[in-house]
Amino acid sequence: DYELCEEWGHLYPVPREDLINLHREHLLHLLEMGDMEKALQLLQRIEDPGVCLAISEQSLDQHLNLAASHFLADYLTAHFYANLTTARRNEIQALYIGSKVLLTLPELSRVNYFHLSSRPLLMLEQLLMNMKVDWVAVAVQTLHQLLAGQEIGFTVEDIDNLLSKYAEKALNFPFTLKEKRS
Numbered sequence: 001d002y003e004l005c006e007e008w009g010h011l012y013p014v015p016r017e018d019l020i021n022l023h024r025e026h027l028l029h030l031l032e033m034g035d036m037e038k039a040l041q042l043l044q045r046i047e048d049p050g051v052c053l054a055i056s057e058q059s060l061d062q063h064l065n066l067a068a069s070h071f072l073a074d075y076l077t078a079h080f081y082a083n084l085t086t087a088r089r090n091e092i093q094a095l096y097i098g099s100k101v102l103l104t105l106p107e108l109s110r111v112n113y114f115h116l117s118s119r120p121l122l123m124l125e126q127l128l129m130n131m132k133v134d135w136v137a138v139a140v141q142t143l144h145q146l147l148a149g150q151e152i153g154f155t156v157e158d159i160d161n162l163l164s165k166y167a168e169k170a171l172n173f174p175f176t177l178k179e180k181r182s
Helices: 002-011 016-031 036-045 049-060 066-083 086-104 107-116 120-129 133-148 154-169
Strands: none
Touching: 002 016, 016 036, 016 049, 016 066, 036 049, 036 066, 049 066, 049 133, 066 086, 086 107, 086 120, 086 133, 107 120, 120 133, 120 154, 133 154
């Protein structure tokens, strides 16, 4: 049905908003089905870059599954980096990096941290608070690799400060040890 509507749009004038809605719904459908190849083909078929940008951004804001969010963040960064505001660029890059960090976690645990995918530093802090030290080690290594030369609102120093803060808390004893005398 989406393809029929798309063909109809080529034959008859369709208002821009209706065209955006059609392509967005088609893209969301393809992403929900997990068909990233057809989703990419759909985005490449759209001739107007403004329409393509609007569709991609609106779809990303739907908070889809991990793979779809990762795909859209990567697509927007690769194709529309210069068209995005600095704040939006940082938001999309943070989502991309957060989804990469999520992919390093065990599959069954990803759902517990998915809501933090656009806030990788907060995700790291949550992992630390949950005592997932092995996961933190992999996440930090991934973040260090991804942050090289990137500006997304936080730096490697922020990660190091967070780790130092929690390392200090781990060594902080709220009571004093008393010796027993016999």
